[in-house]
Amino acid sequence: MSHRPKLPAFPPGALLVGGAARDLLRGQLPSDYDWAAPNPAQAARWTADTGGAAFPLDEQRGHWRAVIGGVQHDFVPLPTDLTAELLRRDFTVNALAMDQAGHVTDPSGGLSDLKRRSLRMVSEHNLRDDPLRLLRAARLTITLDFRLEERTRLAVQRLAAEALAHHWPLPAAERTAAELNALLLSKRAASGVLLLHELNLLALSLPELSEGAGVVQGGFHHLDVLHHNIEALHQLLARFPDADLALRWATLLHDVGKPRTRGVNPDTGRNTYYGHAELGAQLADEMLTRLRQPRALTERVSALVKAHMVHLPTTEREASRFVHRRRALLPDLLGLMLADREASRGPQSTPQTRLAYQLGFECLLSALEERPTAPPPLLSGRQIMALLKVPPGPVVGEVLRAVNEAAALGDVCTPAEAEAFVLVQRDRLTSNECASQQVDSQA
Template sequence: MFRRRPPLPPFPPGALLVGGAARDWLRGVAPKDFDWATPDPEGAARALAGEVGGSAFPLDEERGYWRVHAPDGVQHDLVPLPDDVTDDLRRRDFTVNALALTAAGQVIDPTGGRADLRARRLRMVSAANLWDDPLRAWRAVRFEVTLGFRLEAGTGAAVREVAAELAAGQLPMPAPERTRDEMHALLGHPDAARGVLRLEALGLLALTLPELREGSGVTQGGFHHLDVFGHGVEALHQLLARFPDASLPLRWATLLHDVGKPRAQGVNPRSGRTTFYDHDKLGAALTGQILTRLRLPSAQVERAAALVRAHMAPLPADEREARRFVHRRRDLLPDLLRLMLADREAARGPDSHPAIRHAYAAAFARVLAALEERPTAPPPLLTGEDVMKLLGIPPGPAVGQALREVAEAQALGEVNSSEEARALLLARASQENRVP
């Protein structure tokens, strides 16, 4: 049922190939990373680095852990060969990972992992192993989605129990960085949306993204046929179906783009309709808090939050407005359009109809055309000193605002010289009674 097995690199002397690398090879999938248990990790690492033209370095000298980075991006981790290999394998998370392979091709399988591989079944080695490291509950979802396996019923029940004890404070939460890494492995898969739903079904989403769960049961109407939570998950699905190369910040932003709606929910006193005023701004703030809590790099946090903040920007009705749209949001493009498209395609409510979809498509085309017109911003026509001298104002926010007005007018083709830029500012200042 699996593909033909790929060739393996030469085994270090006396080594075993263990864990996920052995699992993938048995499935006919070339391992991306190799885990070796060897009598001499340092010697094996240095020899391997010489063979592949890579670099060897210690990960944990006290425990004798070494790593080799190969030029093709493949990674080799080497650890001391345990005294009792089968006992070591029985301490692992899932049976399909509790496998080892000898250089002669013999499979060491103390927990029935090969049968589970054939059945495409994800089964825990033992409940105690899940309790020993609660992060393995998240790994269950990740492996279920990324391997395409079915979570065995008893293992699913154990994962739910772990989640319940974590929620009750009876087990320590994994470090945020470890949870983040599991989430990123899940979000990096084309079927990430299903993974989010599995986290919810197993009680893990409440421990990871409680703000996202606040949208469960929050109905929207209009363009929407799903509640706020379901819409966010469907938007992620739509994004990955169309843009499988979407960046990690874009994936986060798409999943969380409406995370502010539950807290922004209100009622229009005149129409009685539900409103979500400023949910984009609130959502951007929540996105920043969530991703900071998960210890994402600040640049990724800021990017995702900026996309959430901008996702409600009105699309342009003509070429002039398209140029304005691009000028104001160039740094977010084309990711912002991808988010807006996923948002739109995730909505199938009673107000949706083909004419609106065609209008969106036309607006996107205008923005893309404007984006290609001037890929880089032209040199500024005025400096801050020019503005202060011209308007007789001191340094401050007004100077920056004036420079932004000139830059936008320049991008739209309304001014093309320093003289025209000065005339524009004087005219606007006169209208605002800032000069006699």
């Protein structure tokens, strides 16, 4: 264990319990603190006196919270039987309590497990008591960089399979999401998802993703769909370790639509996955909505998954158009596409194809560097309506998008040039309308 950091100020008679005690004993400052105190309300107010706020969480049960400088301190009543209370916890390294003097109450051997960097259950009964603890086993193994003790591994595996087979009531979606998010935000996120799969927890928490296990792809891919998704996450974090949560989720889920769109080309015999990006975007939206993830994150993940199959440009003009049309997703979309490519090492992946991909990326990065922000609009929707003499409607939006794209490509540079461009669009629209009327009259 590392050198122990300085102990925080203890409220009178309070004990530091659980993960906070564990982290201090590991030489880490806790991100938040859990306390057991003789008088939780008094202890919370005492803690908040240093410049924070104290308030009840559950007055009937005596649960209070104090927040100081963004750090959370939660207080519960000191149990009559501390040992019995600690033995009801999930893992031995969390079944610890520490007093002001640094004395540790350790009824299950958690200190020895800390030294061995081993995550061991207090009992199988405790894991069964709260199915979220199964997910927590994987999350703590990864985020603490511990080894999952063998009996605990087998118990989690067995209980997860039982939960799946017998449709156990699952934990609240928000609690499940918090565990998955914490795992995905770790530097070992890809190993964490593999561990979820090995422990039968992926099918329990993200069943659509687990459908890719055993779905062999061929072509550019040397892994099945599930392991390709996980490898893409690994490749992403190897290059972009600071990738945000939305990009991590999008990379993990980018091919989640493949198992349900799998087909075979009758001429070549090769597997096809037509529409997998669109279906994947829909599935990603459903999965993250089910997990009660923030709507902004869900929409960004879905948009990235939907766009990940777009073709890379081969010319400067195509690169400028790509940047204009997908600016809102950049540079994250490029990170996802690069990770996807680097996770593919099948027989069709050759030095030549990798070089072509590299050149396309360089072309895009150059266009993005040349125009880091979108040019200001040359015309407003109102001006376009006046020029075309049309009321508000889809045509105005269509022409406005065309004007903005022409400006991004450098085809128009001034309001006068934009107006001339709109008049050309008017002639095209009028010509299309006349042609449509002529077809109708002949029908």
